[in-house]
Amino acid sequence: MNFSRSDFPADFLFGAATAAYQIEGAAFGGAGPTHWDSFAATPGNVVRAEDGARACDHYHRYEEDLDLLKDGGFDAYRFSTSWARVLPEGRGAPNPEGLDYYDRLVDAILARGLKPYQTIYHWEMPSALADLGGWTNPDVGDWMADYAEVIQKRIGDRVAAVATINEPWCVSYLSHFIGHHAPGLRDIRATARAMHHVMKAHGRTMTRLREMGQKNLGIVLNFDHTTPVDDSPEAARAADRWDGIANRWFIEAASKGTYPEVVLEGLGPHMPAGWQDDMAEIAQPMDWLGVNYYTRNFTAPDPEAAWPSVRMEKGDLPVTQMGWEIYPEGLKDFLVRLSRDYVGEMPIFVTENGMAWEDQIENGAVFDPERADFMERHILAARDAIAEGANVKGFFYWSLLDNYEWAFGYEKRFGIVHVDFDSLKRTPKASYHSLKSILTR
Numbered sequence: 001m002n003f004s005r006s007d008f009p010a011d012f013l014f015g016a017a018t019a020a021y022q023i024e025g026a027a028f029g030g031a032g033p034t035h036w037d038s039f040a041a042t043p044g045n046v047v048r049a050e051d052g053a054r055a056c057d058h059y060h061r062y063e064e065d066l067d068l069l070k071d072g073g074f075d076a077y078r079f080s081t082s083w084a085r086v087l088p089e090g091r092g093a094p095n096p097e098g099l100d101y102y103d104r105l106v107d108a109i110l111a112r113g114l115k116p117y118q119t120i121y122h123w124e125m126p127s128a129l130a131d132l133g134g135w136t137n138p139d140v141g142d143w144m145a146d147y148a149e150v151i152q153k154r155i156g157d158r159v160a161a162v163a164t165i166n167e168p169w170c171v172s173y174l175s176h177f178i179g180h181h182a183p184g185l186r187d188i189r190a191t192a193r194a195m196h197h198v199m200k201a202h203g204r205t206m207t208r209l210r211e212m213g214q215k216n217l218g219i220v221l222n223f224d225h226t227t228p229v230d231d232s233p234e235a236a237r238a239a240d241r242w243d244g245i246a247n248r249w250f251i252e253a254a255s256k257g258t259y260p261e262v263v264l265e266g267l268g269p270h271m272p273a274g275w276q277d278d279m280a281e282i283a284q285p286m287d288w289l290g291v292n293y294y295t296r297n298f299t300a301p302d303p304e305a306a307w308p309s310v311r312m313e314k315g316d317l318p319v320t321q322m323g324w325e326i327y328p329e330g331l332k333d334f335l336v337r338l339s340r341d342y343v344g345e346m347p348i349f350v351t352e353n354g355m356a357w358e359d360q361i362e363n364g365a366v367f368d369p370e371r372a373d374f375m376e377r378h379i380l381a382a383r384d385a386i387a388e389g390a391n392v393k394g395f396f397y398w399s400l401l402d403n404y405e406w407a408f409g410y411e412k413r414f415g416i417v418h419v420d421f422d423s424l425k426r427t428p429k430a431s432y433h434s435l436k437s438i439l440t441r
Contacts, residue, residue: 032088
C-alpha cells in the first residue's frame with residue numbers, strides 16, 4: 001500500500017468496525033429475540049433463511065478477535081451494543097448476562113490499547129417492541145433513550161465515543177419502503193413515520209445521554225453517491241430527489257433541523273402530526289459525525305412508477321461481490337461536501353467503508369489483492385479530503401470479520417479476516433497483512 005501513517009494527522013485513528021447481531025451470536029447470553037430473527041425465518045427474505053443465532057460467536061471469542069486488532073496495529077474498534085441483549089423485552093428488567101458481557105468486552109478493548117467506539121443501535125429491534133410498531137411507533141424515541149441509559153450506566157465511563165444510530169436510511173427507508181431489511185415493509189406511511197421517528201430517537205437519546213454527562217456523541221449516516229444518468233432536466237430532478245432521500249434527509253435534520261422540501265413533496269402527507277416540534281431536539285449539537293460510504297449510482301427518471309419515480313442504473317466501473325461500483329472519488333466528495341455544507345469543523349470519521357469479495361482459502365491463506373487495492377484507494381480518498389479542508393479524524397474498515405450480512409446471509413464476505421462458518425476458524429487475509437504492514441511500521 002502506497003501510504004503511511006505520516007501521511008495523516010498525528011491524531012488520525014485507524015480502526016475496524018463490526019455490529020452486534022452480525023458477529024456476537026444472538027442465541028447466547030440471554031439475548032431476547034429481534035425483528036431480524038422473525039424476518040430471517042420468513043421464506044424469501046434472507047439467503048438460505050440464515051440468521052444471527054451463532055454468527056461468528058464473538059460472544060465467546062471476542063478476546064481472539066480483539067487480539068487481531070491489537071496485532072494489526074489498529075488504534076480503535078467500532079462495535080455496537082445489542083438492545084435485545086441488554087433488555088430482552090426492549091423495556092423493563094435488564095439482562096445481567098448482557099451487561100456483564102459488555103463490561104468484559106470494553107475492558108478487553110481497553111486492555112489492548114484500543115479506543116472503544118460504541119454504536120447504541122445497529123438494526124436489531126427487540127421483537128417485543130417490533131410488535132408495538134417498532135420505528136413507526138411515536139414512543140420509540142423514549143424506548144431507545146431508556147435503553148441507552150441502561151447500557152451507558154454500565155460502560156459509558158470507558159468508551160471513547162458513542163453513536164446513537166447506525167444508518168438511519170437503512171433503518172427506515174430500506175426497511176419500510178423497499179422492504180429489503182427487517183421489518184420488511186413496503187408502505188409509504190410507515191416509511192414517513194420511521195424516517196422521522198429514527199431521527200427523533202437520535203435526538204431524544206442525545207438528550208438523555210447529555211443529561212447523564214456522556215461525552216463525545218454523534219450519529220453514523222450512510223451516503224450513496226448520486227449522479228444523473230444523462231444531461232436531461234428530468235434526470236437532474238430525479239437525482240435531486242434521490243439525493244434528498246438517501247443523503248440529505250438525515251444530515252439536514254441532524255445539522256439544520258429541516259427536511260428537504262423535495263422529499264416532503266412525497267412524504268409530507270404521511271408524516272406524523274406535529275413532527276416539526278421535534279426538529280430542535282433532533283438538531284442539537286453533536287461532537288462528531290460518522291460517514292459510511294460504499295458506492296455510487298446513476299439515477300434515472302421513472303415516470304411510470306409511483307413516487308419517488310426513480311430507478312438506479314450502474315455505470316461501467318468494476319464492481320464488488322455486492323454488485324456495487326468501486327468509486328473512491330465519491331468518498332472524498334462526500335467528506336468535503338459534508339464539511340462545507342453541513343458540519344464545518346466538526347470531526348468526521350469514516351465509520352464504514354469496505355468491499356465484499358468471493359474469498360477462498362487456498363493453502364491456508366486468503367489472497368485478496370482486490371480488497372487491498374479498494375482499501376488503499378479509499379484511505380487515500382480520505383487523505384485527499386483532508387487536503388481540501390475536511391476535518392477527517394479516522395477511518396474504520398468494514399469489516400474486521402466476515403459475518404452475517406443481513407439479507408445476504410453468510411454469502412457476502414466483507415472481512416479482512418476470513419471466518420469459516422462451520423469451524424469458526426479465523427484466518428487473516430492478505431489485505432489484513434497489507435494494512436498491518438502500514439500500521440505497525
